Amino acid sequence: xxxxxxxxxGSVGIVQPQRAAFAEPLKLSSGAELPAFELMYETYGALxxxxxxxxxxCHALNASHHVAGRxxxxxxxxxxxxxxxxxxxxxxxxxxxxxxxxNIGSCFxxxxxxxxxxxxxxxxxxxxxxxxxxxxxxxxxxxADRLGIERFAAVMGGSLGGMQALCWAIRxxxxxxxxxxxxxxxxxxxQNIAFNxxxxxxxxxxxxxHDGHYYAHGVKxxxxxxxxxxxxxxxxxxxxxxxxxxxxxxxxGLNYSxxxxxxxxxxxxxxxxxxxxxxxxxxxxxxxxxxxYFDPAAAAGGDLTLALAPATCRFLVISFTTDWRxxxxxxxxIVKALVDNRRxxxxxxxxxxxxxxxxLLDTPxxxxxxxxxxxxxxx
Amino acid sequence: MTRILRPxxxxxxxxxxxxxRVLDLGCGDxxxxxYLREARGVTGYGIEIDDAGVLASIGNGVNVIQGDLETGxxxxxxxxxxxxxxxxxxxxxxxxxxxxxxxxxxxSEAIVxxxxxxxxxHRSQVLLGRMPVSSSLPYQWYDTPNVHLCTVAxxxxxxxxxxxxxxxxxxLHDARRVRWLPNLFGSLAIYRxxxxxxxxxx
Numbered sequence: 001x002x003x004x005x006x007x008x009x010g011s012v013g014i015v016q017p018q019r020a021a022f023a024e025p026l027k028l029s030s031g032a033e034l035p036a037f038e039l040m041y042e043t044y045g046a047l048x049x050x051x052x053x054x055x056x057x058c059h060a061l062n063a064s065h066h067v068a069g070r071x072x073x074x075x076x077x078x079x080x081x082x083x084x085x086x087x088x089x090x091x092x093x094x095x096x097x098x099x100x101x102x103n104i105g106s107c108f109x110x111x112x113x114x115x116x117x118x119x120x121x122x123x124x125x126x127x128x129x130x131x132x133x134x135x136x137x138x139x140x141x142x143x144a145d146r147l148g149i150e151r152f153a154a155v156m157g158g159s160l161g162g163m164q165a166l167c168w169a170i171r172x173x174x175x176x177x178x179x180x181x182x183x184x185x186x187x188x189x190x191q192n193i194a195f196n197x198x199x200x201x202x203x204x205x206x207x208x209x210h211d212g213h214y215y216a217h218g219v220k221x222x223x224x225x226x227x228x229x230x231x232x233x234x235x236x237x238x239x240x241x242x243x244x245x246x247x248x249x250x251x252x253g254l255n256y257s258x259x260x261x262x263x264x265x266x267x268x269x270x271x272x273x274x275x276x277x278x279x280x281x282x283x284x285x286x287x288x289x290x291x292x293y294f295d296p297a298a299a300a301g302g303d304l305t306l307a308l309a310p311a312t313c314r315f316l317v318i319s320f321t322t323d324w325r326x327x328x329x330x331x332x333x334i335v336k337a338l339v340d341n342r343r344x345x346x347x348x349x350x351x352x353x354x355x356x357x358x359x360l361l362d363t364p365x366x367x368x369x370x371x372x373x374x375x376x377x378x379x
Numbered sequence: 380m381t382r383i384l385r386p387x388x389x390x391x392x393x394x395x396x397x398x399x400r401v402l403d404l405g406c407g408d409x410x411x412x413x414y415l416r417e418a419r420g421v422t423g424y425g426i427e428i429d430d431a432g433v434l435a436s437i438g439n440g441v442n443v444i445q446g447d448l449e450t451g452x453x454x455x456x457x458x459x460x461x462x463x464x465x466x467x468x469x470x471x472x473x474x475x476x477x478x479x480x481x482x483x484x485x486x487s488e489a490i491v492x493x494x495x496x497x498x499x500x501h502r503s504q505v506l507l508g509r510m511p512v513s514s515s516l517p518y519q520w521y522d523t524p525n526v527h528l529c530t531v532a533x534x535x536x537x538x539x540x541x542x543x544x545x546x547x548x549x550x551l552h553d554a555r556r557v558r559w560l561p562n563l564f565g566s567l568a569i570y571r572x573x574x575x576x577x578x579x580x581x
Contacts (some may be wrong), residue, residue: 004487250393316437333523335444335454336454339424339444339454339459340459342400344442345442346433346436346437346441346442346444347444347445347446348433348437349446349447351430365430365434369437372434372437375438376437376438378441
C-alpha cells in the first residue's frame with residue numbers, strides 16, 4: 001500500500017509502532033536494576049545519511065510513543081502531538097527524523113508494572129521499581145544507540161516531557177544539539193507535589209488496589225484512577241478557561257442530590273471515566289513520583305545554575321501565560337540559570353487562555369516560535 | 380535577508396569591543412543584535428516584549444528572551460555584560476530612570492539612543508502650537524507610544540544628576556553627525572556612559 005497517498009495534508013499518515021528489546025540491565029536512580037526491558041517507539045520521516053536530523057519527542061504524564069499519524073483502520077487514533085509533528089508542520093517530518101518513545105514504567109507497551117516480572121513469571125505490580133526522569137533518559141539513550149543516532153538535532157517535550165529534554169541536556173550534553181523545554185519547570189512546587197499526593201491517595205485507598213497486585217485479582221482500581229484524573233484535569237485548565245467553558249451551567253437543574261448537576265461535574269466525571277479505561281494505576285503512581293523527584297538542582301546544593309553548567313546545547317524555553325501548574329515564573333528560572341551559564345537560549349511566553357493544556361494546542365504564536373526556532377537548526 | 384540598517388547601528392558597533400557580551404533591551408526583530416554579531420562578533424541576548432519581535436528575532440538567530448523591561452532586569456546578575464543597549468526605546472518607557480540604573484547594574488557600560496525632541500523642526504511645531512510630527516517622531520499625539528521624550532540637553536542633565544560618566548555622545552541627523560548646535564540640528568542622540576568610577580557604587 002502506498003502510505004503517502006493515504007496521508008491527509010500535513011499528516012504523517014498511517015504509522016506503525018515498533019518494539020526494541022534491551023537485554024543489558026538498566027541501573028536505576030533508586031539503586032534497583034531492571035534486568036531487561038523493552039521500549040515501544042514510532043518514527044516519522046527519514047534519517048539522513050549523516051544521521052544528524054533526528055528529533056526525540058518525550059511524552060508527559062498520560063501519553064505515549066504515538067506522537068503523530070494514525071493506526072490503520074482506526075480513525076480516532078490520532079497521535080497526541082499530531083498538530084505539531086508532520087510534513088510541513090512546526091516539527092517538519094519532511095526535514096527531520098522524529099522519534100516518539102514510550103517510557104519504562106508506562107502502560108503502553110514499554111516494560112512497566114503490568115509486564116511480566118522474569119523472576120516470578122507474574123506481572124510486576126507493586127514490585128516494579130520506582131523510576132525517575134533520569135532513568136527514562138538513560139533508557140532513551142539505549143534506543144538512540146540502537147537507531148544509530150549519536151547526537152539528536154533536538155530533544156523536545158512539554159510538561160514532564162520538557163523535564164526529560166532538560167535532563168538530556170544536563171546528562172548527555174554531547175548527544176543533543178538543541179533542547180526544546182515547553183511548559184516545564186526545574187522542579188515541582190510543594191503545591192504540585194500536593195496535587196500528586198492527593199491523586200496517589202485516591203488510588204492507594206481504592207479497595208481494588210490490592211497493594212498494587214490487582215492484576216492477579218482480575219480487578220482495577222478504577223475509582224481511584226478516576227479521582228486522580230479528575231484532580232489532575234482541574235490543574236491542567238485555567239480558572240478563566242473553566243469558567244468560560246462551563247461556568248455554573250447546570251445539566252438540568254438542581255435536584256438536591258449528589259448526582260452530577262453542574263456541567264463541570266459531569267465533564268470531570270467523563271474525563272475520569274475515559275482515563276480509567278485505558279490507563280494503569282501503577283503507572284500513574286510511578287509517573288507522578290517521577291515528577292515529584294525531578295530536581296536537577298538538588299544534586300548541586302539547590303543551585304540550578306550549577307546544575308545546568310554541563311548543558312552545552314542551544315535551548316528554546318516556552319511557557320504559557322495562564323499555566324498555573326507550571327507557571328512562566330518557573331520557566332524563567334530555567335532561562336536565568338542558562339543565562340548565568342552564558343548558554344544560547346530563546347524564551348517565549350505565549351499568551352494563551354488554556355492553562356497547562358496549551359502545550360498540546362496550536363496557538364499560532366506557539367507553533368510559529370517552534371517552527372522559526374527549528375528552521376534555524378543547521379541542515 | 381533584507382535588513383534595514385538604522386543610522387545608529389554603525390555608531391553603536393564602533394563603540395563595542397570585538398567579542399563583547401551584549402544585552403540589547405527592546406531588541407525588536409533582532410536586527411541590531413544580528414548586525415553586532417556579524418560586525419563585532421558579540422554574544423549575549425536581546426529582550427523583547429512584542430510577539431512579532433520575538434518571532435522575528437528567533438528567525439534572525441538571535442537569543443531573544445521575551446519579557447517586560449518595565450519590571451526590570453531581575454533575570455540578569457550584576458556586571459554580567461560589557462554593554463547594555465537601549466536603542467530608541469527609552470522614550471517609550473514608563474520607568475525610565477529605573478531601567479537606566481538597571482542597565483548600569485548588569486552592564487559595565489550603557490548605550491542609549493533616543494529621538495532628540497530639541498530638533499528645530501520639533502521646536503518650531505511646538506511654537507506654532509502643535510505637537511511635533513517628524514521622521515524621528517512619526518506619531519500623532521493620540522497614538523504615540525512615546526511617553527518620556529527628552530532633548531540632548533535634558534539627557535546631559537540627567538547624566539550629570541546621576542553622576543554618570545559620559546564616554547561618548549554622538550548626535551545625528553539624516554545619518555550624518557551634527558557637531559554644531561547638536562541639540563538644535565540633531566534628530567537622533569546616541570550616548571555611551573558608565574557609572575562614574577570616582578563616585579563609587581550607588
